[in-house]
Every structure is written in C-alpha cells, then in structure tokens.
Amino acid sequence: LVRIFSGIQPTGRKHLGNYIGAIQHYVAGQDAGESIYCVVDLHATTVPYDPRELRERLYDTAAILIAAGLDPERCILFRQSDVQEHSELSWLLSSVTAWGDLNRMHQFKEKSAAQRDLVSASLFTYPVLMAADVLAYRATTVPVGDDQRQHVELMRDIAERFNARYGEILVVPDGQFPEVGARIMDLQDPARKMSTTGGSVEGTVYVLDEPKAIEKKLKRAVTDSGTEIRAGADKPGVTNLLDILAAARGTTVAEAQASMADARGYGDLKAATAEAVIALLDPVRTRYEELRTDEDRLEAVLAAGADKARAIAADTLADVRRVMGVGPAR
Numbered sequence: 001l002v003r004i005f006s007g008i009q010p011t012g013r014k015h016l017g018n019y020i021g022a023i024q025h026y027v028a029g030q031d032a033g034e035s036i037y038c039v040v041d042l043h044a045t046t047v048p049y050d051p052r053e054l055r056e057r058l059y060d061t062a063a064i065l066i067a068a069g070l071d072p073e074r075c076i077l078f079r080q081s082d083v084q085e086h087s088e089l090s091w092l093l094s095s096v097t098a099w100g101d102l103n104r105m106h107q108f109k110e111k112s113a114a115q116r117d118l119v120s121a122s123l124f125t126y127p128v129l130m131a132a133d134v135l136a137y138r139a140t141t142v143p144v145g146d147d148q149r150q151h152v153e154l155m156r157d158i159a160e161r162f163n164a165r166y167g168e169i170l171v172v173p174d175g176q177f178p179e180v181g182a183r184i185m186d187l188q189d190p191a192r193k194m195s196t197t198g199g200s201v202e203g204t205v206y207v208l209d210e211p212k213a214i215e216k217k218l219k220r221a222v223t224d225s226g227t228e229i230r231a232g233a234d235k236p237g238v239t240n241l242l243d244i245l246a247a248a249r250g251t252t253v254a255e256a257q258a259s260m261a262d263a264r265g266y267g268d269l270k271a272a273t274a275e276a277v278i279a280l281l282d283p284v285r286t287r288y289e290e291l292r293t294d295e296d297r298l299e300a301v302l303a304a305g306a307d308k309a310r311a312i313a314a315d316t317l318a319d320v321r322r323v324m325g326v327g328p329a330r
C-alpha cells in the first residue's frame with residue numbers, strides 16, 4: 001500500500017521550482033495511492049516572518065495547491081498547526097535524533113548563515129519536525145525536491161532508531177525525487193536553487209507571475225558562454241533552462257534539447273521556455289484567483305482535512321506514547 005505524505009511552507013510566494021519539483025507530483029500522487037499534503041505553518045516560524053502575513057500566505061499556498069489540481073475529496077489537505085500531534089511527536093522523536101546528524105544538515109548551514117539577527121533553535125531542529133510530519137502518518141512515500149534528500153535520509157534514520165529501540169511502530173519512508181526538474185536553479189544565479197526565502201525576485205519565477213513577467217525573467221536569465229544549446233556541467237544556465245523546458249512540457253531533457261536543434265541561439269531557447277512555463281502556470285493562476293477570494297471555503301477545506309489527518313496521527317501518537325512509557329497506561 002502506498003501512502004504519500006509531503007509538506008510545503010507558506011512562506012513568501014511559491015515558485016516554479018516548488019511547482020515542478022513538488023506540487024506537480026502531489027497532484028499525480030492522488031492517483032498513486034492514499035495521499036496527504038500539509039501546509040507547514042510551524043516550519044515557517046523558524047526564520048523571521050510577519051505573523052499578520054502568515055495566515056494570508058497560508059491561504060495563498062492552499063489555494064495554489066487546489067488550483068494546481070489537488071482535490072480535497074481525493075487527498076487529505078490540511079494545515080500543520082491544526083494537528084498538534086506533529087509537535088508532540090517532534091519532541092518525542094528528538095530523543096532518538098543524533099545532535100551530530102542535525103549539525104550536518106546543509107539546509108541549516110545555508111539558512112543560518114543567511115540570518116542577520118537570531119539563529120533560532122527551531123531552525124536547527126526543523127528536520128525533526130519534518131520527520132514527525134511524515135512519520136505521524138506512517139507514510140511510505142515522500143515526494144520532494146532534490147534539496148530535501150538529506151532530510152529524508154535523516155527521517156529514515158530516526159524511524160529506524162526508534163523501531164530498533166521501541167519495536168516496529170513507525171514506517172521507514174522512501175523519498176521520491178523527480179527525474180526532471182528535481183532542482184530548478186535561480187535564473188540569475190544558476191549555482192543556487194530557486195527558493196522562497198533566499199533568492200532574487202528577478203531570478204525567481206513565481207507560480208502567480210503574469211505571462212509578461214515570466215517572459216521578462218526568462219529573457220534576462222543568465223546563460224553561459226558559447227551558443228550551443230546542450231545540457232552539461234560547463235553550462236549551468238542553459239542546463240537549467242533545458243530542465244525547465246523539459247519539466248514544463250513533460251518530456252525528458254534529451255527531448256527538450258533535440259527540440260532546440262534548429263534554434264538560432266539562446267534567445268530561442270528562452271522564448272520556448274517562457275512559452276512552456278506560461279502554458280503550465282497560466283491556468284493555475286486563473287483558478288487561483290477564483291479560489292483565493294473565498295477564505296471561508298479554504299478554511300472549511302483545511303478544517304475537514306485536519307479532522308481526517310488527526311485521526312491517523314492520533315493513532316500513531318498513542319502507539320508512540322505507549323511504547324515510550326509516556327503518559328498513563330492505556
């Protein structure tokens with residue numbers, strides 16, 4: 001039995017990397033088995049944020065997910081903080097998490113280096129909460145982008161250590177990484193991933209960008225020396241564009257490259273990529289605009305999702321508490 005779980009942060013504006021690397025696969029997951037998707041507002045508090053905006057961004061993110069094709073009748077879609085089991089499990093799992101492992105996490109190193117003020121303890125323990133998100137549902141499959149490989153590895157270690165110590169209670173999940181578009185890079189800096197919190201506005205295509213903005217950003221994308229359109233380690237800019245083109249069209253990178261055989265230069269590649277990205281995102285933005293106006297409906301969808309999610313997570317928590325000797329005997 002396949003049970004899919006994945007989470008997405010309601011920080012800032014979601015971008016093409018999120019869409020290609022994660023959201024598209026959430027949608028596909030609805031046909032692959034039971035699927036559970038969570039807007040992780042507790043994760044969003046690990047770096048500076050505006051409390052008044054968090055709720056707005058949460059609705060934005062939920063509306064994008066539904067606009068992209070998540071059907072709350074066919075999957076469980078909910079808000080992390082509505083299911084308090086995540087927080088409790090996170091604490092309990094931190095006792096089977098090696099501090100040294102957390103200390104090796106690339107995401108913590110990158111994000112803590114970017115903080116000007118406080119480096120929060122929660123930024124450090126973020127991967128434990130992420131492990132709790134997944135393990136609470138005994139999920140088998142975690143569709144995420146390439147940047148989450150290390151966190152998935154860690155949650156597997158946590159589950160294995162827990163099971164070795166307390167008995168086979170948790171399911172050790174597998175990461176599921178896209179074949180194309182697992183790591184979309186910033187258009188202005190192809191050495192770093194497109195990001196919600198870190199990147200440049202010019203280098204980031206947002207899911208809700210108007211076609212004109214998408215065209216402009218792709219036109220100005222940093223490319224490489226030479227004129228040859230091919231993927232390769234020596235051509236990070238062009239490789240990124242081919243990756244985006246392939247992912248947006250649903251083809252392989254080789255096919256995307258072959259389709260550009262008659263192109264006259266990078267300008268043609270950028271135009272073709274812009275066209276494919278607009279075709280991909282424009283319908284999402286249109287549906288989003290309708291959905292976003294009705295916050296009561298979004299709230300009702302999330303609340304119904306939380307009820308379903310809580311039933312599963314509470315069951316796992318009861319087992320975890322029992323084997324750990326926490327709370328009264330049941």
Ligand code: ATP
Pocket residue numbers: 007008009010011017018019020021022143144145146147148181182183184185193194195196197198
């Ligand atoms: P931040 O940079 O602040 O962590 P983010 O852009 O990574 O934000 P998240 O909500 O943390 O957004 O990630 C949601 C999903 O999108 C995750 O599965 C993540 O792996 C995936 N993802 C994020 N950036 C990219 C990218 N550039 N290419 C492909 N997938 C990505």
Ligand code: MG
Pocket residue numbers: none
């Ligand atoms: Mg992230």
